[in-house]
Amino acid sequence: MAGALLLGVATSLLVVGQAVLLGRIIAAAFPGGESLVDVQGDLWLLAGIVAARSLCAFGFETSxxxxxxxxxxxxxARLTAQMLESRPAGLRGQRSGELVTNAVQGLGSLEAYFARYPxxxxxxxVVPVVILIYVFPxxxxxxxxxxxxxxxxxxxxxxxGLAARTATERRWRTLSLLSAHFLDAVKGLQTLKANDRAERQVESLRETGEQYRRQTMATLRIAFLSSLVLELAAMMGTALVAAAVAxxxxxxxxxxxxxxxxxxxxxxxxxxxxxxxQQFHASTDGLTAAQACFELLDEPPAVSSPSAPAACPDPRDGALTLAGIDFGYEGRGEPVLDGLELQINPGEQLALVGPSGEGKSTVAALILRLLDPVAGRLTCNGTDLLDVDPKEWRRHLAWVPQRPTLFSxxxxxxxxxxxxxxxxAAVLAACAAAGLEPLLSALPHGLETRLGEGGRRLSAGETQRVALARAFLRDAPLLILDEPTAHLDAESSAAVGESIARLCAGRSVLLIVHRPALAATxxxxxTLRSGRTVEPEGAR
Structure with missing residues (x-):
């Protein structure tokens, strides 16, 4: 800020100097009848002032x-940290398309605000003050x-500006909606086509796009009106000064x-x-996006991180215990977990079964410290895990989710x-243990084959094996398997089941499953029912 103030003062002095020199040169050359040679010194000085003004403008822009x-x-970075550390289980109520628009395009527009508006x-x-100091005497x-x-x-x-801000906020909300809508359409292309809803989706996108166009034109009208009014005011002031001077x-x-x-x-x-x-109107998109990002940053963290964390326990040294755990999602009337009791002893393989929607994945998220319980205690070897750094605790865990994500x-x-x-070598060993060798031999570049967007697409079974390879490579003492075969056919499920059996050997395991064959191991x-665990009759 001090540098900007110094550049502002320098620019102001150069503005006054340029005007004084121009007045002196013109007065000497025309009414005075002097030649260009007579005013050569002033001309060189004027050129220097113009160059200095250009350097000041460059300094302003660069800084x-x-x-x-x-x-x-x-x-x-703060936005990413908020998502990854404070709310790692995801942002409920926030559409991914809106978030991407705000974080990428919106904050990109904010760069123009900070670069030029301040x-x-x-x-x-500064400039008006310096000019008035010269003019008054x-x-x-x-x-x-x-x-x-x-x-x-x-x-x-x-x-x-008040009208422009309101119009820009409406326009930005429509753009975020359009982005989210388009992303949903891209993700669900096959579903839309299979259900003969592609044309309706196109029409919906067209309507949203037309709404965005109308709101953009309304914002531009306000910006043009602003320019007209400001130019008119400046012109009238200059005309009055000209009349007084004449x-x-x-x-x-x-x-x-x-x-x-x-x-x-x-x-x-x-x-x-x-x-x-003018710069304010050019940067209103960025300000609107920043407001949405700040609202997200103000969201309370879903996972607490202690300022003075306790030593992280090792699941091999003592039992992992969930005692009296209550948990519920915002906007959902009934609690998902209500007084849950669960214990996993070192080296024990525990299967948690139950209908969909009963909260089995929520139990996994609590153990992973992706969520904090509303009530109850989550301990390992007697240490409350809420007093432990979540990142340190997760180093002792490996997780294979229902739908693993392959990144680009x-x-x-x-x-x-x-x-x-x-x-x-360790990566190859993990791939072999997960049964990925046939895939590796079929890939054109082996381990260096690109996956995800713009790369090779994998089947559900192959994706699940990649997730298992991650878990083999991590070699953590506590393993959480969340419906690892839920979306596979019988053949793929059997093959993945063999890899799971190798992975579980010698580890503490929480196995969340539907299929009795996998739970039987x-x-x-x-059984999780109504937010509580029940041990079925005959269970060993």
């Missing part, structure tokens, strides 16, 4: 851009006109060079104030999510 990138980068604001404060009447007319522009800016010239109360300097300074006084309004990258990079520092079976 603003650097600061803007730093601010936007920090904001994106520097222009500095100029709008030389022409009091012109100075009084400038002083009286200058506040008119900010008043109009505020009035029009009267004084006729009466002989003002020198020609001074009159020219004052007349040249009049539009320079209004220019930075008008530019503030190579097969090796996807497997190394389990252990980023693993060498190629567990040491103990519990």
């Amino acid at each position: 603003g851009r650097l600061g803007a990138r730093r601010v936007v980068g920090e904001l994106r 520097p222009q604001l500095v100029l709008a404060v 030389h022409d009091f009447a012109a100075g009084a006109i400038l002083l009286v007319t200058l506040p008119i522009i900010p008043v109009f800016m505020v009035l029009i 009267i004084q010239l006729i009466n002989g109360g003002l020198g020609f060079a001074t009159a020219l300097a004052v007349l040249l300074l009049a539009p320079e006084l209004y220019l930075p104030v008008r530019m503030v309004g 990258g190579t097969l090796a990079e996807n497997v190394r999510l389990g252990r980023p520092d693993a060498d190629e 567990a040491d103990r079976i519990l």
